[in-house]
Amino acid sequence: MPGGFRRRCRGASGLGDVAIAEARDGVKAQAAAEAAARRSYGKLVAFLAARTRDVAAAEDALADAFAAALAHWPEAGVPEKPEAWLLVAARRKLADAARRHRTAIASASHLRLVAEELNAVSEETPVSDERLRLMFACAHPAIDEGVRAPLILQAILGFDAQAIGSAFLVSPAAMGQRLVRAKSRIKEAGIPFRLPEASDLPERLEAVLDAVYAAFAEGWSDPAGTETRRRDLAEEAIWLGRLLVSLMPDEPEARGLLALMLYAEARRASRRSADGGYVPLAQQDPRRWDQAMIDEAEALLLEASRGGRTGRFQLEAAVQSAHVIRRKSGSADWAAIVALYEALQDLTGSPVVAINRAVAIAEIDGPTAGLAALDAIGDDARLATYQPYWAARAGLLGRTGAIAEADAAYERAIGLETDPAVRRFLQERREML
C-alpha cells in the first residue's frame, strides 16, 4: 500500500524507453523499493523524533534519504537492512545540509541535535520500533483533536499536506499550517514520546484509535470509489489498524477497531448499484460483500472479546457483526443491535448512536416507537445540520403516514447531503411518499 508515501517522497522518475519486460521488472522493483521504504518511513521518523521530540526535523532529515532510496533501490535492489541504509543516507544528507546552512541560525540547533542522533547510529544500530510512542504523542490531549489523524498520517505514513487536506476537505495551505503548528507544539510544549500510565491508558488509547478511525471514515466517505485519495485513505487506516494490533497485541480495543474497519470495508462495493445508485445497508446483496474480510473481522472480534474488557470499538464492531449475520440467517439481529446501541449510548452519549438506536427500535417495535426515540434527542442543536437525523426522521414519518412532515424532513436531509447518489436516493424516496 504505497498510496501516501509516493506523494511525499518524489523518487525515481520515468523508466525511459526500455523494453516492456524490463519495464515490468522496473515497476516491480520500484514497488518493492517503495514498500520497503514505506515500512521503514514511520519507524525512522519515530526513532529519530523519540529522542529529539522534533518530528519536523526528523522528517526533513529523512526526506532526501528516501528520495535517494527510491532512485537507487529499484536498480540495485533493496538493501538487506533498509532502515540502516536510510539512516546512514540521512546522516550524509544532513551533514551536507549543515555545511550549506552553517550561517542559518534558526535551524542550527535542531540540526545539531538531529545530527548527533544520526551520528550515534551506524549500520549495526538496531532501529527500535517507536511508532506507538509517536502515535501517542500525535494523539496527545494537548494536540487539537482535528489534527491528530492528519498528524499520524503524515508522521507514520508520509502523507503530504496536499493529500491530507484534500482527503479531509480542508485547503492544503490550512492543513499544512496546522501540521506545522502541531509539530512545533509537540516540541515546544514538551509532549512526551512514551506510553501513557496505566491509569491514563484507556482514554489516551481511545484518542489514538479515534484518530485512525477518523482517517478511515474520511476514506470511507467516497462510496463511488472515484476519488483515489479517499479510497487510499481507508486502506492506509486499515494498515495503521493492523500496525496497532501488532504493537499492542493484548489490547482488545485495537482489535475492535480493526474489526470495525474491515466490516465496513467489506461492504464498500455493495453500497452502489451497477448504475451508480445508492444502496442502503438493508437492501445490499450479501453475496457482494467481501466474505474473507468479514471472516477476518469476526475472528478479530472474537479474540477481542476474550480480553474481557469491552469498549466503544468492540461494541461498534459487534453492531456490524449483527448486521452481516444476514449473510447466513437472512435477517439482521435487530434485538442485538438495539442492545448494543444502548450500551454504546451509555458509553458515549453520542446523538449519532441515538439515531441508529431509534432506527433499530423501529425495526422491532414499529416506526412510532422509533420516532419517539428520535424525539427524545430532538432538542440537540447539532442535529439541525446533521443529514442522517433528517433522513431517519423522514423515513420513519413516511412509514407512519405523516406525509407532509416526512416531505419536509426529506427536504432538509436532501439539502444537507454531499453525495449526489444519496441525494438522488432521498429525492426518489421523497417522491414515493
Add this chain to the structure above:
Amino acid sequence: MKYMLLIYGEEAIDAARSKAENEQRMGAYMAYTKAMHEAGILVDGNRLKPTSAGSTVRVASGKSKVLDGPYADTKEQLGGYYMIDVPDLDQAIAWAAKCPGASGGAVEVRPVWEM
C-alpha cells in the same frame, strides 16, 4: 467571515438535461438553499442566466466597448453563486461540498474582502 461560493459548470450539460433531471436538480438546489437558510449562514444567492445572455464591457481610452458573451471563454462557466457567513474556511468548504453544483462541476470558495 463572508465567503462567496462561485458555482461553475458546463452550460452544454445544463442545456442537455431532460425535464425530469432538471426538476431533480432544482429540488436539490432548493433543499440546499433551505438548509443554508436554516443554518443561519445564507447572506445571498442567485442563479445566473447562461453566458449567451451576458455582455462584457471594457473602457479603453475613454471609449466603452461592449462584447457579446462572457468575459472568458472557458470550458466551465459561472452559473450561480451563494454568499455565506461562517466562522472559517473549513465550514465554507464543507458547505461548498454540499452544493449540488460541486458534483460534476466545481465550486470556487472566495473570502470576501470586508471593508
